[in-house]
Amino acid sequence: MTVKKKFSLNLGIVGGGRACLYFLNLLETTSFPDLDLKIIGVCDINPEAKGMIKAEKSGIPTFKNFHDLFQNTTPDAVIELTNNKSLSELITLRPDHVGVIEHNIGRLLRTLFEMNQNLIRTKEQAVLDKGYYEILFQQTNLGVVVLDLEFNIVDANQVYLDACKKTRNEVLGEKCFKVIKGFYAPCPSDLSNAECPLMKTLNTGKPSHIIHEYALSEDKTKYFSISAYPIKGLDNKITHIIELWQDMTSEITEKWENKVKRIHSDMKKIIQEDRLVALGKLVASSVHEINNPIQGLLTFGYIIKDMAKKVVLDKKDMEHLREFSDHMTRELERCGNIVSGLLAFSRESVLEFKNTDINDLLQMVLSLTRHKLELSDIKLETSLCLDPLIVYGDKNQLQQCFLNLIFNAIDAMPKGGKMSISSGIKKDQKEVWIKINDNGCGISEQDMEHIFDPFFTTKEEGGTGLGLSIVYGIIKDHKGDVGVESNPGKGTSFLISLPCVN
Ligand SMILES: Nc1ncnc2c1ncn2[C@@H]1O[C@H](COP(=O)(O)OP(=O)(O)OP(=O)(O)O)[C@@H](O)[C@H]1O
Ligand SMILES: [Mg+2]
Numbered sequence: 001m002t003v004k005k006k007f008s009l010n011l012g013i014v015g016g017g018r019a020c021l022y023f024l025n026l027l028e029t030t031s032f033p034d035l036d037l038k039i040i041g042v043c044d045i046n047p048e049a050k051g052m053i054k055a056e057k058s059g060i061p062t063f064k065n066f067h068d069l070f071q072n073t074t075p076d077a078v079i080e081l082t083n084n085k086s087l088s089e090l091i092t093l094r095p096d097h098v099g100v101i102e103h104n105i106g107r108l109l110r111t112l113f114e115m116n117q118n119l120i121r122t123k124e125q126a127v128l129d130k131g132y133y134e135i136l137f138q139q140t141n142l143g144v145v146v147l148d149l150e151f152n153i154v155d156a157n158q159v160y161l162d163a164c165k166k167t168r169n170e171v172l173g174e175k176c177f178k179v180i181k182g183f184y185a186p187c188p189s190d191l192s193n194a195e196c197p198l199m200k201t202l203n204t205g206k207p208s209h210i211i212h213e214y215a216l217s218e219d220k221t222k223y224f225s226i227s228a229y230p231i232k233g234l235d236n237k238i239t240h241i242i243e244l245w246q247d248m249t250s251e252i253t254e255k256w257e258n259k260v261k262r263i264h265s266d267m268k269k270i271i272q273e274d275r276l277v278a279l280g281k282l283v284a285s286s287v288h289e290i291n292n293p294i295q296g297l298l299t300f301g302y303i304i305k306d307m308a309k310k311v312v313l314d315k316k317d318m319e320h321l322r323e324f325s326d327h328m329t330r331e332l333e334r335c336g337n338i339v340s341g342l343l344a345f346s347r348e349s350v351l352e353f354k355n356t357d358i359n360d361l362l363q364m365v366l367s368l369t370r371h372k373l374e375l376s377d378i379k380l381e382t383s384l385c386l387d388p389l390i391v392y393g394d395k396n397q398l399q400q401c402f403l404n405l406i407f408n409a410i411d412a413m414p415k416g417g418k419m420s421i422s423s424g425i426k427k428d429q430k431e432v433w434i435k436i437n438d439n440g441c442g443i444s445e446q447d448m449e450h451i452f453d454p455f456f457t458t459k460e461e462g463g464t465g466l467g468l469s470i471v472y473g474i475i476k477d478h479k480g481d482v483g484v485e486s487n488p489g490k491g492t493s494f495l496i497s498l499p500c501v502n
Helices: 018-028 050-057 066-072 087-093 103-139 158-163 176-181 197-204 249-309 315-346 358-375 395-412 467-477
Strands: 007-014 035-043 077-080 099-101 143-148 153-156 208-217 220-232 238-247 353-357 378-383 390-394 417-425 431-438 481-487 491-499
Touching: 007 018, 007 066, 018 035, 018 050, 018 103, 035 050, 035 066, 066 087, 077 087, 077 103, 087 099, 099 103, 143 158, 158 238, 197 208, 197 220, 197 238, 220 249, 249 315, 249 358, 249 395, 249 467, 315 358, 315 395, 353 358, 353 395, 358 378, 358 395, 358 417, 358 431, 390 395, 390 491, 395 417, 395 431, 395 467, 395 491, 467 481
Parallel strands: 007 035, 007 077, 077 099, 378 417
Antiparallel strands: 143 153, 143 238, 208 220, 220 238, 353 390, 417 431, 431 491, 481 491
16 A cells, blocks of 8 residues: 655744634644645734634744744744735745745635535535445335436335345346336326325425335235435435335235124124024015914814714724824924924024035925915926035025025015026036026116125115125135026026035
């Protein structure tokens, strides 16, 4: 390493007043990279002058007049700070090799020294600022990216690089929209989840906050909260934008999951309420159905009572008795079946997914609704697959689905009609299908868009509009699908498909 030789300059000061004091103070705090500047003496007739006192304190020799200064020291130059009066005398009497710096030049020197001092202070501040910047930039857990007004990345910290899975060299000088989104133009402002923070801040001149959504893969999305701040130059115009990126994915996902949980529990409640509505509809028709056999049973009861009055029963009586008791048992079984079906359906059950035969389930639903169909003058045709159709599902919920579809079909045929229920397995053997068809009023094109919306109903009395949204929810929970075809005035078909258990 070569050490640069410093140029040395020994100065004397003539005039020890306030200008001298200022000069000495200034020199004390100033250093020059290429100059070794020393004050080797100060002279003034007044030993109490402020500059003289300062010089003495600093160990600089002081003299009463400049003759003494020249005799005792060997300055390269003297600065005249006495206010001009002694300048001509000084010029005449100085030794030949000693230069004279006139007080105006002295002032200029002072200004230069001051500027030098400011420069040093600014440099020190800049070093300090750089230190702060680097610590904050690299140690923060926020992603930081500095952009120029042309969307070019000027600087980026490691967190940001990790978030976009790129190296520093890959991003510096690149457009931010290309690095982050793979776009070839700035993010369009009409994308609600990708509005450009830089543009927003440039337009308003103020910081902006935006949440961006990034689909990393089909089932993985990240959310970043981006805050953009303007950086202004000396002319107060924005020169750069600094963006702080915070990964909000876990926070947002947690909130989202809580919301989904809440919706699920609300849905459970609604399904339970819908079961009660369905139960009400079933009970109304079952009461009729139970009442008929009860009338028959009562009549048989009276006859048996009369017979019992006889002392001896003949052969004919015994035959009648056998016949009546057969009837009674059959009718009581029928009542018992209806009541136990209703009881089973009304029971509040926990979700229980297990292998379930769809055909069994449809038979059960039909035994619950047969009397309602008869009362409504609806002819039922069934064409169920002969083989068991096993799906993995919750019996009660699937039963509720089919009931809702059958109730809708009944409502669509107020003057009676024909309903057919069929089931089968698709060619690929992966899905079973169930079709519920009616020749009722059908669904208009406008209504078709809304039938699965909760609370959509066209029924003036008693419709809650929840039936089909519950069907949809349950079938989706079973990883299945619901399709509908309708011909207004002619009828409707609902087609359900569910994954089949091999
Ligand atoms: N088979 C069908 N034929 C004609 N329209 C239907 C049929 N099924 C459903 N719809 C139409 O879809 C609407 C929504 O049905 P959804 O089952 O959700 O509610 P709802 O039947 O009106 O009320 P709820 O089910 O509470 O009794 C019905 O109001 C009706 O307009
Ligand atoms: Mg309904």
